[in-house]
Amino acid sequence: DIQMTQSPSTLSASVGDRVTITCRASQSISSWLAWYQQKPGKAPKLLIYKASSLESGVPSRFSGSGSGTQFTLTISSLQPDDFATYFCQQYDSFSWTFGQGTKVEVK
């Protein structure tokens, strides 16, 4: 199975900060990567698909980049609603896998 490694596991930031989360795949997944946001007690929400495509309705402060094995999710100016946990997911292979998650918390 393809392993997905996110970093950092926890990120402390303030409103207005630029935030970057990294996801690394154990082998090339082309651009078959998605990012999700999850808040406590809620289902995950799709933010980015195919590495850099913004899901409809998602604010433009969210962006994704990368291909192959290295990917990033960037929040250009962190807003109060953005404190949450973020997961990457590869959907290149027969078996999909998630990263372990990055919790963005208040600094």
Next chain:
Amino acid sequence: QVQLVQSGPELKKPGASVKVSCKASGYTFTTYGIHWVRQAPGQGLEWMGWINTDTGNPTYAQGYTGRFVFSLDTSVSTAYLQISSLKAEDTAVYYCARSGLALDYWGQGTLVTVSS
């Protein structure tokens, strides 16, 4: 609008079985696959597999063969997850999700608690 509505929370004893439902609306059910994702308390997301809603063919992730069964009733646009021989470590929230552009719509989750 697209919605996936899951059945309510379950409390089961070890060794019992449970069947979680996921009812879809707002789109043609057989056009998109349904995936199942597990989240143990305080843990991350784990992909369990998916079912092709057109053919009914299930695919199970490693670690989810044997006790886990995905099924469909296309007449009511509903997917099911059945878990048999429940163990305490099966305690988790189980999500269904539609595979459009990645997993673009999710159910609200079903908490399955396994306790004696």
